[in-house]
Amino acid sequence: MFVSSRRLEACTPAHDSFWRPHRVSLPSSAQAPTIKDPQRSGLFTHTTMTPEKPNGEKGDPVGPPIQSMQLGVYRVATEILSPFSPHAQWKKAKTMSPTMIRLVKDVYEISPWMFFFYLATELWFKSIEPSLSLYLSSRVLMIIENGLKTGSPDSAAIFQAVGLRMICLIFTVVVERAGDRIGSKMSDRVSLKFLDYILRSKLTTDLTGVQANVSSTQVSEGTAWLAFKAMLDPTCYMAGALAQLFYISRTPLLSTGHGPAFTLLCLAHPILYSLFRRRMLWLKPHVVEANDPHFLRMKGLRELSEPKYRQDVITGDVVQHIIREFRKAVRLLGDADMSEPYLQYERMSGPVSHIVTDLAGGLPILYYGANAIMNPAGFSVTAISTLQQSDSLLWSTFHTISFNLRLLTRTLASVKAIYDLEDVMHKTKSGDLPYPPLGRPHEQGMAFELKNVSFSYPGKTTDALNNVTLSIKPGQLVVIVGSNGSGKSTIVKLLTSLYDATSGSITIDGENIRNYRLADLRHATAALTQDHHLYPLSLRENIGLGNPARVSDVEMVRTAAKQGGADELISKLAEGFETVLERPRGMQFGSDVSKGDGTLLAEALEKMTKQADVSGGERQRLVASRTFMRFTSGAVKLVCVDEPSSNLDPEAEWQLFKNLRLVREGKTMIFVTHRFAHLTKHADLILCMKDGAVLESGTHDELMALDGEYGKMFEIQAKAFD
Ligand SMILES: Nc1ncnc2c1ncn2[C@@H]1O[C@H](COP(=O)(O)OP(=O)(O)OP(=O)(O)O)[C@@H](O)[C@H]1O
Helix, strand or coil: CCCCHHHHHCCCHHHCHHHCCCCCCCCHHHCCCCCCCCCCCCCCCEEEECCCCCCCCCCCCCCCCEEEEEECCEEEEEECCCCCCHHHHHHHHHHHHHHHHHHHHHHHHHCHHHHHHHHHHHHHHHHHHHHHHHHHHHHHHHHHHHHHHHCCCCHHHHHHHHHHHHHHHHHHHHHHHHHHHHHHHHHHHHHHHHHHHHHHHHHCCCHHHHHHCHHHHHCCCHHHHHHHHHHHHHHHHHHHHHHHHHHHHHCCCCCCCCHHHHHHHHHHHHHHHHHHHCCCHHHCCEEEEECCHHHHHHHHHHHCCCHHHHHHHHHHCCHHHHHHHHHHHHHHHCCCCCCCHHHHHHCCCCHHHHHHHHHHCCHHHHHHHHHHHHCHHHCCHHHHHHHHHHHHHHHHHHHHHHHHHHHHHHHHHHHHHHHHHHHHHCCCCCCCECCCCCCCCCCCCCCEEEEEEEECCCCCCCCCEEEEEEEECCCCEEEEEECCCCCHHHHHHHHCCCCCCCEEEEEECCEEHHHECHHHHHHCEEEEECCCCCCCCEHHHHHHCCCHHHCCCHHHHHHHHHHHCCHHHHHHCCCHHHCECCCCCCCCCCCCCCCCCCCHHHHHHHHHHCCCCCCHHHHHHHHHHHHHHHHCCCCCCEEEEECCCCCCCHHHHHHHHHHHHHCCCCCEEEEECCCCCCCHHHCCEEEEEECCEEEEEECHHHHHHHCCHHHHHHHHHHHHHC
8 A cells, every 4th residue: 555645744733733833033153154145046055063062161052963054045954863863862862851750740740630541541542442443343354254255254243343343432432532621621730830830930030031031931831731742642652553563463364474574564664754754844943044135125125015114105205116126126036935944845855765655655565465476365355454454553653653752852842941941030149138127227218339330231242331330328319311322221220130230339228239138129119111011900900019918909099090190091991990901912803804894793803802092101101100109018218210201291291200209208219311401400419421431420500510411411401491
């Protein structure tokens, strides 16, 4: 029997939508140095790179060597892990085993009885039932064939065999349904356990951790169950395959001395297929970069048709230019292959391996046919049918095993990323000194001393702050001014412990900032910046979470909303404080329904997705209200306000700063703003920054007398005002 591999491929789980490949860009460190110009012929070229040996130094590449190739308009790099290299395979398996053990333990702990029940149903369904069905079917056929040969069919035996086959079938359906239900429950519970894990790790991640480990933001709780299944399935199928091979080698119907030969011939097809034909890019670690300049230009020009650019395109009068350039890019692109790199990769296997692999599928039946010619007396139709059945069963079993093993590598890497979250995400270390120190009630705000502080952001070589020395006294109102990129926000981030200084020292109330418990410092700090957002919760919680202990205190929330200037806008919303402005994403959607097409379904979708919205300035008022709520805890000793007012109208901005000043008692306040003229006359200290350094510092009068950078900026604002 010649089984078409292509046909079988089409029904593998490779088409599961979850595992559709994601396209990623090729990081510069992984670029193959030998490819200078993209190959534009549509053919591919290979380059192999072996990573340097790890010497423990940061940044050295480790892991298997990579292979780089040009596929049409894409450059693709993959890891090379040869199936002929048991050493490399073993090394990889060894690195994966701790994750596998931990995952099995995690799944088992969720519910031991469910774990074993599910295991039993899977074993039945994937190992025992296929072999048993094969045995029972061939028994029925054998009895019929014997009956036909002798002329007196044994009806009792036929009924018995058919009955057994039916019982097996019914039992399998029952087991399958029970297994599905338990599996779905377990899958949900595993996902929730991992979601809890991810949530905890991510919520406590500091900014340095996020910046250092951007890829971890993409971990998904769903992969844990997939990884568990990718471990369990091959194990069950492997047991099933062994049982089938045993049957083929021992059944007198087929073997009669040829058992081992049949077994080997049945194995030839799946083994050859997985070695030579199975080229699936998305099952290996890989990076893809579209690098054809004309293709990139064409894509860029096409994006200009998006609504986001509509106004620019119309007012800029560039429509004709875009169309002309697009056509030119298409012309220059020529016949370069633009199809998905995943398809191009699969097409890479040559016709010889294709033919050999497909021919291998017919070997067992050819062998049996040859035997039948030599020994016509031993010929049996049942044997042929059994052989065909077992061959295709083994083929799909091995196919699934090989698929799952490849999937396992990928899913386990994601599970490991979840387990690793905790280690890699917490870069800013916490001390153990309480704040405020025990027995020293803190009536004033925080005092800061910065000595020769320099700082560069993770992954950057240039300093954002350069040798900054300054002193802030308790309860002072400080205004930081300066041009774009001068380091104003960076200072605030260091004072609020979002980052650690790269060098130099920062003290709070005379004690090194790193010695304090981070949680205590956060509790004593209120920050309001443009980077603060509305949460996908009700407005009451959005404001109330400034002080989680009083989130249900409606009166307190109302007062905070008034101080933040949000009370009026909330009163205009139909659901008032219970309005949810940012709903969790993707919770309402339709398929093949266009809004506004007049159908009932479209109307239903419109109702579902209808949402109250507010302007940018109104959002800022809501976020500011949360800060006022924060003050109600009585623990805040430092208030950092960094440009929270870009969308506020002048009156709202003035009112916001006025309200903040009204509650300054017992707090050090640090304001960063470009529109400072109305604020600096209230400041105890003005820091004027340039190029990451403090250029001038003092009060408004002192700096005006200096007639330097601050004086210049103030004059510009004053003139504009006049
Ligand atoms: N998250 C970041 N990662 C890397 N570099 C950053 C980051 N944030 C700021 N920088 C860089 O650090 C320098 C100082 O930036 P900072 O935001 O402190 O300036 P700023 O004075 O607040 O500017 P602006 O007035 O535009 O808000 C700039 O060169 C900026 O590009």
